[in-house]
Amino acid sequence: MRHFLPLSRVTRLVGISRHALQELIRSDALDTFDGMVELNELMRAFPDAKWEDDAEFRRITEIKEKAFGKRVFERALPDKEVLAARLFELGNEYAATRALLMHYSNVLSWLDEKIDEIEEDQSAETRHALHTVRAFIVRHLAEIPPDAAKVQAVIAQERILKIMxxxxxxxxxxxxxxxxxxxxxxxxxxxxxxxxxxxxxxxxxxxxxxxxxxxxxxxxxxxxxxxxxxxxxxxxxxxxxxxxxxxxxxxxxxxxxLDIQMQQLAAKVKSVEVFNPQVAALHLLAPRSQRLRFLAGQSVRLSAHGTSGQYAIASCPCEERHIEIQVLRKSDDAFSELLFSGLKANDSIEVEGPYGEFVLEDASARPVIFVAFGVGFAPIKSLIQHAMSLDLAEAMDLHWLADGAGHYQNNLCRAWADALDNFTYVPHAHSDDVETTLAKIVSDYPDLHRFDVYASGTASQLQIARDLFLKHGLPEQHWLASSY
Ligand code: FES
The missing domain is CATH 3.10.20.30 (Beta-grasp domain)
Structure with missing residues (x-):
């Protein structure tokens, strides 16, 4: 009986990204059939996978051990009716497999009797041939295939994934x-x-x-x-x-x-994270009953204590009620002054938005270059986190051209680069000669036509960058930018 697994589950079983898997399929290192991978093919292509290292089993055991954590346990498991339905389905699958095995066993018994019957009237030569066939069948049925334990481990893992x-x-x-x-x-x-x-x-x-x-x-x-x-x-x-x-x-x-309606909500300040005297992050919590609907890369207008300003969102829409805004301190921006000097946890902030169309082209699987100028890092951070959760881009390179505020989230960018095979981080020191820095970046991409570029900075920085990227072969429609 051949056992097929969908690609999405294969990525989880062998612990690789969808892109790495697609790369294997493209290079003929892994055969698929109708978007599925046959079990033996999977084991052939991943001979070193540790099927017995059952992370999911261990996760369940850990959850059980934290059993003070009745609540943790309840949160990690599916709803009990859903769990019951999944177990019922698994039971059905088990019953169908058993019924099929019984059927095969009956066919074999019948074959055995038939051979007995035929043997009686046959020549010695035919009897010998029939005897050989019977011996072959009996021997192979009794033999346990050498990779049976591995097959069992893969199927067990896949079943656990299906239940969870x-x-x-x-x-x-x-x-x-x-x-x-x-x-x-x-x-x-x-x-x-x-x-x-x-x-x-x-x-x-x-x-x-x-x-x-x-x-x-x-x-x-x-x-x-x-x-x-x-x-x-x-x-x-x-x-x-x-x-x-x-x-x-x-x-x-x-x-x-353009499909997302304008929203207004009162969020609470969770914390203010001052990176340095020039940039701080404001962490907000939307009300439980009204989270902010937005796309990565968009911005919001914030108002508090008679001040207001519009800023890019630096968090991912996947972070539920949490909204992060990064603000550059400017003497002519009263809200930024308030953030640095007067805002405290639990203060109320009026949030209005989302604004802007600087969002991820998630229909595109092209490799991506992100170019952040100074605090233009904020929407780029949101886009990167969104792209990571969608796991769509073939490769992502981040070029962060610092201004006087420096690479204030350097560690975060390095952590992304450490954690992801397809992510590269290149910090560029502060320089007044932006054009030379950009020219160096562009020269590293002789095949720019393959890329999408997302850039965020001041209007003049973006103009210089756009001219250079387009001049070196980036199609105009692959240039997406947002100024602050
Ligand atoms: S009914 Fe309003 S979001 Fe589902």
Whole structure:
């Protein structure tokens, strides 16, 4: 019996990124069939994978051991009805496999009897041939294949993954993500950086409607929004109320920058992180009932104590209620002065937004060059974190051209470079001769036409950079920039 595994699960089983896997497929180092990998092919292509090193089993054991952590345990496991449904499905699969084995066993018994019958009237030569066939079958049935333990370990790992998470594919965009623990489909999508349409996130507005194409979803939170019978009959459900029971394909709208409505909310100051006398980060917490809907790279207007200003968001939309803003201290910017001198934890800040269209082209799988000038690092940071959670870009290079405030999050950028194979960080020291620095950067990319470039800085810095990149072969439509 051949056992096939979807690519998304293969990445988790062998612990490599989707891009690395696609690279193997492209170079014919791994054979696939209809987007699936056959088990023996998987073991051939990854002979060194530690299938028995069952991280998921260990994770469950650890969770159990922290059992003070009844709450931790509950959060890490799927909703109990979803868990019961997944176990039921696994039981069905087990029963079907057992029934098939019984059938094979009956066929073999029948074959054995048939050989007995035929043998009686045959010549010595034919009897010998039949005897050889029977001996061959008996010997091979009794033999345990040398890699049986490995096969069993891979299948067991895959089964655990299936119990702990469900895979979701969105049509027509093709986005994919996993639903883990007791997340709803909406929570899991946002955590994965997929910007699905939604409004209230608690079952009132109906904005998160989606249609189930295949698989099964289960309502895990009650909702006040009423779906019509016609909607229910065609598989429409609310993503903020449902979890995925098994791997599902759904039809849903992924929002672009222009699809997101302007919002106003009162956030609380969580902390102020002063990097140096010129730049500080403001960490805000949106209300539980109204998180800010935005795309990485967008900005917001903040108001407090009679001051206000518009700043790029430095955090990823996947960070739930947390919003980070990085602000450059300027004497003519009263809000920035307030941030450095007067704001405290729990102060209330009016947030309005999101603004701007400097967002990730997530339909593009081209390698990406990020160019950040000074505090232009803020939207670039948001974009990088978003790109990481989507795992789409083939490679990402960050060039950070410091101004007087320096590379105030140098350690973070180095940590990204250490953690990701496809991420490179190149800090560039402060220089008045931006053009020479940029010319050096550009000269390292003889194949610029393959790249997307995202840049953030002052208007004049961006103009110089744009001219140079385009002159060296970057297609105009691959240049995306935002000035501050
Ligand atoms: S987001 Fe409002 S009903 Fe789901």
């Amino acid at each position: 998470s469900a895979h979701v594919t969105i049509k027509p965009s093709g986005h994919e993500f996993f639903v883990e623990s007791n997340d709803t489909l909406l929570e899991a999508a946002l955590r994965a950086g997929v910007s699905l349409n939604y409004g209230c996130s608690n079952g009132n507005c109906g904005e998160c409607r989606a249609r189930l194409i295949s698989g099964e979803v289960k309502k895990v939170h009650a909702h006040d929004y009423v779906l019509s019978q016609a909607e229910k009959d065609t598989g429409v459900f609310l993503m903020c109320s449902c979890a995925a029971v098994n791997d599902v394909v759904i039809e849903a709208n992924v929002a672009g920058a």
